[in-house]
Amino acid sequence: MQGQAQQQAYDRGITIFSPDGRLYQVEYAREAVKRGTASIGVRTADGVVLAADKRSRSPLMEPSSVEKLHKADEHVGIASAGHVADARQLIDFARQRAQVNRLRYGEAIGIESLTKEVTDHIQQYTQVGGARPFGVALIVGGIENGEPRLFETDPSGTPYEWKALSVGANRADIRDYLEENYTEDADLEGGIGLALSALAEANEEGLEPEGVGLATIDVESERYTEHSADEIESYLTEHDVLASDDEDAE
Amino acid sequence: MRPPTSDFSGSDSPLDGSRSSVFGPELGEFPNNGQSSEPREGEMKTGTTTVGIKTEDGVVLATDMRASAGYMVASKDVQKVEEIHPTGALTIAGSVSAAQSLIRSLRAETRLYEARRGEEMSMTALSTLVGNFLRSGGFLIVSPILGGVDSDGSHVYSIDPAGGTTEEEYTVSGSGSQYALGVLEQDYDESLSLDEAKDVATRAIKSAVERDLASGNGINIAVVTEDGVDIERHKDINALL
Numbered sequence: 001m002q003g004q005a006q007q008q009a010y011d012r013g014i015t016i017f018s019p020d021g022r023l024y025q026v027e028y029a030r031e032a033v034k035r036g037t038a039s040i041g042v043r044t045a046d047g048v049v050l051a052a053d054k055r056s057r058s059p060l061m062e063p064s065s066v067e068k069l070h071k072a073d074e075h076v077g078i079a080s081a082g083h084v085a086d087a088r089q090l091i092d093f094a095r096q097r098a099q100v101n102r103l104r105y106g107e108a109i110g111i112e113s114l115t116k117e118v119t120d121h122i123q124q125y126t127q128v129g130g131a132r133p134f135g136v137a138l139i140v141g142g143i144e145n146g147e148p149r150l151f152e153t154d155p156s157g158t159p160y161e162w163k164a165l166s167v168g169a170n171r172a173d174i175r176d177y178l179e180e181n182y183t184e185d186a187d188l189e190g191g192i193g194l195a196l197s198a199l200a201e202a203n204e205e206g207l208e209p210e211g212v213g214l215a216t217i218d219v220e221s222e223r224y225t226e227h228s229a230d231e232i233e234s235y236l237t238e239h240d241v242l243a244s245d246d247e248d249a250e
Numbered sequence: 251m252r253p254p255t256s257d258f259s260g261s262d263s264p265l266d267g268s269r270s271s272v273f274g275p276e277l278g279e280f281p282n283n284g285q286s287s288e289p290r291e292g293e294m295k296t297g298t299t300t301v302g303i304k305t306e307d308g309v310v311l312a313t314d315m316r317a318s319a320g321y322m323v324a325s326k327d328v329q330k331v332e333e334i335h336p337t338g339a340l341t342i343a344g345s346v347s348a349a350q351s352l353i354r355s356l357r358a359e360t361r362l363y364e365a366r367r368g369e370e371m372s373m374t375a376l377s378t379l380v381g382n383f384l385r386s387g388g389f390l391i392v393s394p395i396l397g398g399v400d401s402d403g404s405h406v407y408s409i410d411p412a413g414g415t416t417e418e419e420y421t422v423s424g425s426g427s428q429y430a431l432g433v434l435e436q437d438y439d440e441s442l443s444l445d446e447a448k449d450v451a452t453r454a455i456k457s458a459v460e461r462d463l464a465s466g467n468g469i470n471i472a473v474v475t476e477d478g479v480d481i482e483r484h485k486d487i488n489a490l491l
Contacts, residue, residue, distance in 0.1 A: 105376050
């Protein structure tokens, strides 16, 4: 009883350290991220690929209303996993910081700078009284000085840079797949292939074009591009991860 | 952004003095605190000559050394070009207090930017920032020239007191502008070497010093390359030629 009461004191309300140095609220927020569907980022020499599992719970839901991939600025895309409502707040914050940089310096913001603006904001919600941490992890990808960059933010407000990563459900499985199959010299098409195959790894029945989000930011145009369901279907066919027809017929 | 109101009362906005209703408040005029970008009566007009020249290998900025107060020489040894960035410098023409404050703020901003991002501000960023400072209500009465080098190469910007920034190959500012510009128009060429540009800049300043009452007492020459900012001080201009 005593131990239970003690633990309760450190995981309710405001975020304070437990005696063994943990922030329970932040750890619970990480659990919230795991409950979200997977998002994947892959960095290639030619650009960054963002892919997301956006299966809807019902065929009645409009696929376009599932928000997993977001354009933050011309040259930056953000994929999210976890609480959509929390993600929307962070993405709007990122969009504003990107424009503030343009106003202040007349230049597009760097991907590292933008990620750190966002993580500094997230961090405040682990320390300020009465606040709840963001139950969302983001993948921030884009082009900075002609180079593709790929970052992650987590509920603690720590920024990480990756060659390829996933956030959300099945993170460990997808990471294993990415670690096994990532190659440094892949081009953008190769990156798209890797991202979609990794996503399919966690979906045994294959992927539906409407249930997948795909965006790229390539070095040449330095522009965020979201791919249509038709384009996604041809990629899924190409990489042999399209859900088979008998699934549709059920 | 006021919500639309019904027009039955026939009253216009109470803040629109010319059409205020008889029942509205009586509005006076806002006092003029003299916060305009034009020099006030009795305030010193810009007495300075500064020039900026871009070359392939870097930028040359040159300034005279006189501070004037009307018809008096207020100081005979003033440095009117300052390093504001590891590879960027700004010349000063206009109000000394405004220029000093601007330079302090810019140095703070460039250092903060580098500390936060691990890289130096580009010249696009720096020129935008200077423009923003002048535009953002500080009413800084200065017309600086910004010269610097970044990964894209050399840049010279002419900046006006209201915050307008224009990138130039060569430019001038201050009361001796016309005399200096005459020299630059004749002698500037985009193929000038850094040493040749120093010579052209020196002659441009000399021309202004000879004919402009408010310019004189020597020359400061700043050479900005990718290696940094080097500022020379010469009390005798002729010794350089």
